[in-house]
Amino acid sequence: VDVAVDGDGTDRIRVADDGRGMSRADARRAVERHATSKLAPDGDPAGVDSLGFRGEALSAIADAARLELTTSDGDAVGTRVVVDVAAAGDGTRADACDGTDVEASDAGRARGTTVVVEDLFATRPARRESLAGPAAEFARVSSLVADYALANPAVAFTLEHDGSTTLSTPGTGVTDALFGVYDRETASRSTELAASVEAGTGGGEPLSVDVAGALAYPSVTRASRDHVRVSVNGRPVRNDRLSAAVRAGYERLLPDGREPVAAVDVAVPPARVDPNVHPAKREVGLRDAD
Numbered sequence: 001v002d003v004a005v006d007g008d009g010t011d012r013i014r015v016a017d018d019g020r021g022m023s024r025a026d027a028r029r030a031v032e033r034h035a036t037s038k039l040a041p042d043g044d045p046a047g048v049d050s051l052g053f054r055g056e057a058l059s060a061i062a063d064a065a066r067l068e069l070t071t072s073d074g075d076a077v078g079t080r081v082v083v084d085v086a087a088a089g090d091g092t093r094a095d096a097c098d099g100t101d102v103e104a105s106d107a108g109r110a111r112g113t114t115v116v117v118e119d120l121f122a123t124r125p126a127r128r129e130s131l132a133g134p135a136a137e138f139a140r141v142s143s144l145v146a147d148y149a150l151a152n153p154a155v156a157f158t159l160e161h162d163g164s165t166t167l168s169t170p171g172t173g174v175t176d177a178l179f180g181v182y183d184r185e186t187a188s189r190s191t192e193l194a195a196s197v198e199a200g201t202g203g204g205e206p207l208s209v210d211v212a213g214a215l216a217y218p219s220v221t222r223a224s225r226d227h228v229r230v231s232v233n234g235r236p237v238r239n240d241r242l243s244a245a246v247r248a249g250y251e252r253l254l255p256d257g258r259e260p261v262a263a264v265d266v267a268v269p270p271a272r273v274d275p276n277v278h279p280a281k282r283e284v285g286l287r288d289a290d
Helices: 024-030 057-062 125-129 134-151 174-181 184-188 240-253
Strands: 002-006 012-017 066-072 078-084 103-107 112-118 157-161 164-169 190-200 206-216 228-232 262-267
Touching: 002 134, 024 066, 024 078, 024 103, 057 066, 134 157, 134 164, 134 174, 134 228, 134 262, 164 174, 174 184, 174 190, 174 206, 174 262, 184 190, 228 240, 240 262
Parallel strands: 002 157, 228 262
Antiparallel strands: 002 012, 012 112, 066 078, 066 112, 078 103, 157 164, 190 206, 206 262
16 A cells, blocks of 8 residues: 655545455446445445445545546556546535546556545635644654554555655564564564454353554653554554553553553454444444453
């Protein structure tokens, strides 16, 4: 996954991957409201094991920016879909739900998908003015990419800012991901974690919990708690109980006023995760957490 950001991100953001890509029909449908490929027609939303199923992201972005999606599912000819609200003149997408304002054309691309967002919030000047400075906005992007890189160490990530690479992980394991996100000292002074526990639920049903990640030695610390990175089923999340459990594992090994560096992923059956605790899906609830 390659991410490139210009300035504070409102000018241009580009995200490219080498995943499975989409067909032309799916590419046109992807920018419509509520579109999703993550839920089968008779599927149960409680059992979705992907990063979500609402399908609002591309549609919401296209409402506030120029969006270009280029994709290929391996066919000889790929697809480019462009949605440009500003060019439409009225700043609306009244007919977006039926796809009539979606422009699709042939494109050359290897298998995968690229999304380019330009002029973000161009039609919402008040929203653009409320943003922080370029450094602060990019720091948020950088932190999020780092979260995903550590939660998915088998995937290679790169992040560029104004043409310069600021983060790169090779997709060869969590220790190498630590090196890419932090530095050689942090990676070399850490230990990988892998454990599996069979637990029971309140209803007496067996529950398998797998925990994996990396823990920096107590000699490697930071001033803030932001460096305890927790994910559930590969999705970076905020969960105070999980974060507290990681910190509790260090007990009194840390100096006063210092926090550990850790990346821990907890894998549980999708039905045990409630993803609807927070509108942005950054917080999740865990059923039978006790």
